[in-house]
Amino acid sequence: MANRSGDGGEDMNEERTVILIVDDNPTNLNVLSDVLDEAGFEVRVAQNGKIALERAAYDPPDLILLDVMMPGLNGFETCERLKADPQTAEIPVIFMTALSETVDKVRGLALGAVDYVTKPFQQEEVIARVRTHLQISRLNKSLAQQNLQLKAEIQARMKAEAELKELADNLEKLVEKRTKELKDALHNLEQTQLQLIQQEKMASLGQLVAGVAHEINNPVNFIATNLEPAKEYVAELTRLLRLFMTHYPDPVVEVAEVLQFIDLDFIITDLHKIMESFQVGANMLTNISRSLRTFSRSDSTTPVPANIHDGIDSTLLVLGHRFKPRNKRPEIKVVKKYGDLPLVKCYLGQLNQVFINILANAVDAFDEYFQNGGDRSPQIVICTRAEGDKVCIHIRDNGPGMPDQVRERIFEPAFTTKPVGKGTGLGLSISRKIIEEQHQGQITCTSVEGEGTEFTITIPLSIP
Ligand SMILES: Nc1ncnc2c1ncn2[C@@H]1O[C@H](COP(=O)(O)OP(=O)(O)OP(=O)(O)O)[C@@H](O)[C@H]1O
Ligand SMILES: [Mg+2]
Known part of the structure; x- marks a missing residue:
C-alpha cells in the first residue's frame, strides 16, 4: 500500500508523513486511505474516537482527518481531548463533514481544528488541504524550534553578560x-x-x-x-x-x-x-x-637592671627648661611621689623616651591651655609604686584634658591635634610600641575634658 514516490513531500531518506484517518464509515476510510496512500503518505486508520485517541497518543501522526459525526465520542469531543493532551495538542486536525450534515463549523475551529473538508471528497482538494496544513504545521514547529533556540540564545547571552559584569566587578x-x-x-x-x-x-x-x-x-x-x-x-x-x-x-x-x-x-x-x-x-x-x-x-641594646626613678629624674632634668614660665603660662610644678621600687630589668633609654614624650605632651597641653585663657596652677604629678611583679608609673597633669574622640585615637601613628610642623603624632604610638612590644607592659590613658589627663604605665620587673 505504501507509495514511496515522494508525493507526500518527503525525501526518500526521511520518515514518511503519517496521516491518521478517523471515520466510522469503512467505505469512506478505504477511499480516503487509497487517495492519500497514492499521494505518498503513510496512512493509519481508526474507526472511532476512542481508538483514534489511543493511536494518536501511542504514536502521534503528522495530521489527523477526523469525521465529525461518529457514534460514541464524536469528532468534536475527540478533538477536544486531543487538544487537551500535550502529546497530541500540536497535531493539526482537519474535520470531515458530509454536505448534508449541518454542523457548527465555527465550534470545530474554536476547538483547535485547522480546516474542514466535505464529503464526498474532491480528491485533489483533500490532498491540497492536507499538504497545506502539513506545511503550516511544519513551519509552526520550526518556528517554535527557532523560538526555543532564540530563548536559549538570549539566556546564554544574559548569562554571559552577567559573567562579564561579575568579572568587571571583580x-x-x-x-x-x-x-x-x-x-x-x-x-x-x-x-x-x-x-x-x-x-x-x-x-x-x-x-x-x-x-x-x-x-x-x-x-x-x-x-x-x-x-x-x-x-x-x-x-x-x-x-x-x-x-x-x-x-x-x-x-x-x-x-x-x-x-x-x-x-x-x-x-x-x-x-x-x-x-x-x-x-x-x-x-x-x-x-x-x-x-x-x-x-x-641608658641606651643599652639589652635590658639591664635599672633604677626607674633615676630614669625619670634624668628625664626631668633634660626637660627642666620646658617647665619654666613661658608666655602666659606660669612655671609648671612637678610633684614626685615615688614609692619603693626594686631595680627593673628594662631598656632604660627607651623608657626615658616614653617619659619625655608624655611629659612634653603635658607641657604642650599646658601651653595651649593658658593660650586659651586657662587659670589653674599647672602641675604634673608623678607617682610610682611596685605591685607584685610589676611596677606602675602614673603621670598626671591638671591641664585641659581631651574629648573622648581624641583620647580614643592618641596612640594611632601620626594622629595629632597639633599644627603642621609642631607635632608628628608619633610620640605616643612609639611610646606604646616601647611599652607593649619591648617591655611586654601596658600603657593606658584616662582624661577628663577640662580637668586633666593621666597616663598609666605598667611594666613587669623583668621582661618575660
Ligand atoms: N597630656 C595631654 N593633654 C592633652 N592632650 C594630649 C596629652 N597628651 C597627648 N595629647 C593628645 O594626643 C595627641 C597625640 O600625641 P602624640 O605625642 O602621639 O603626638 P603629638 O604630640 O601630637 O606629636 P609629636 O609627639 O610627634 O610631637 C596630641 O596631638 C594631643 O592632642
Ligand atoms: Mg607628643
Whole structure:
C-alpha cells in the first residue's frame, strides 16, 4: 500500500508523513486511505474516537482527518481531548463533514481544528488541504524550534553578560584592593620614615647630653673633691685666727687698723655658711652630672637592671627648661611621689623616651591651655609604686584634658591635634610600641575634658 514516490513531500531518506484517518464509515476510510496512500503518505486508520485517541497518543501522526459525526465520542469531543493532551495538542486536525450534515463549523475551529473538508471528497482538494496544513504545521514547529533556540540564545547571552559584569566587578574590586595595599604600603613607609626621624632625634639628644655630661664632669669633680679639704683649711685658719686674737690682744698698728675696718666675726660666720652652700651646690652639680650620664648611657641594646626613678629624674632634668614660665603660662610644678621600687630589668633609654614624650605632651597641653585663657596652677604629678611583679608609673597633669574622640585615637601613628610642623603624632604610638612590644607592659590613658589627663604605665620587673 505504501507509495514511496515522494508525493507526500518527503525525501526518500526521511520518515514518511503519517496521516491518521478517523471515520466510522469503512467505505469512506478505504477511499480516503487509497487517495492519500497514492499521494505518498503513510496512512493509519481508526474507526472511532476512542481508538483514534489511543493511536494518536501511542504514536502521534503528522495530521489527523477526523469525521465529525461518529457514534460514541464524536469528532468534536475527540478533538477536544486531543487538544487537551500535550502529546497530541500540536497535531493539526482537519474535520470531515458530509454536505448534508449541518454542523457548527465555527465550534470545530474554536476547538483547535485547522480546516474542514466535505464529503464526498474532491480528491485533489483533500490532498491540497492536507499538504497545506502539513506545511503550516511544519513551519509552526520550526518556528517554535527557532523560538526555543532564540530563548536559549538570549539566556546564554544574559548569562554571559552577567559573567562579564561579575568579572568587571571583580576586576574593579581587585584594583581597589591593590590600590589600598599600595596606599597602606606608602603609609607604612612614611610612618617608618617618621619613626626613624624620631629615633634619630632621640639619638642626637642622647649624644648632646653625653657631650655636656662629659664636659661638666671634670669641673664638677674638681669642685666636689676639693670642697672637703677647702672646708677643713677654712676651719683651721679660723681656729688659728681666733688663737692669735686671744693671745695677742694688742696687735701692731697695721693689724689693728685692718681689724677696725672689717667685721671679723661676721666674716668668719658667713664664710662657714658660704662653704656650706658651696657644698649644697656641689652636691646638686654632682647629681645633675650623674643624671645626665644616666640619661646618655641608658641606651643599652639589652635590658639591664635599672633604677626607674633615676630614669625619670634624668628625664626631668633634660626637660627642666620646658617647665619654666613661658608666655602666659606660669612655671609648671612637678610633684614626685615615688614609692619603693626594686631595680627593673628594662631598656632604660627607651623608657626615658616614653617619659619625655608624655611629659612634653603635658607641657604642650599646658601651653595651649593658658593660650586659651586657662587659670589653674599647672602641675604634673608623678607617682610610682611596685605591685607584685610589676611596677606602675602614673603621670598626671591638671591641664585641659581631651574629648573622648581624641583620647580614643592618641596612640594611632601620626594622629595629632597639633599644627603642621609642631607635632608628628608619633610620640605616643612609639611610646606604646616601647611599652607593649619591648617591655611586654601596658600603657593606658584616662582624661577628663577640662580637668586633666593621666597616663598609666605598667611594666613587669623583668621582661618575660
Ligand atoms: N597630656 C595631654 N593633654 C592633652 N592632650 C594630649 C596629652 N597628651 C597627648 N595629647 C593628645 O594626643 C595627641 C597625640 O600625641 P602624640 O605625642 O602621639 O603626638 P603629638 O604630640 O601630637 O606629636 P609629636 O609627639 O610627634 O610631637 C596630641 O596631638 C594631643 O592632642
Ligand atoms: Mg607628643
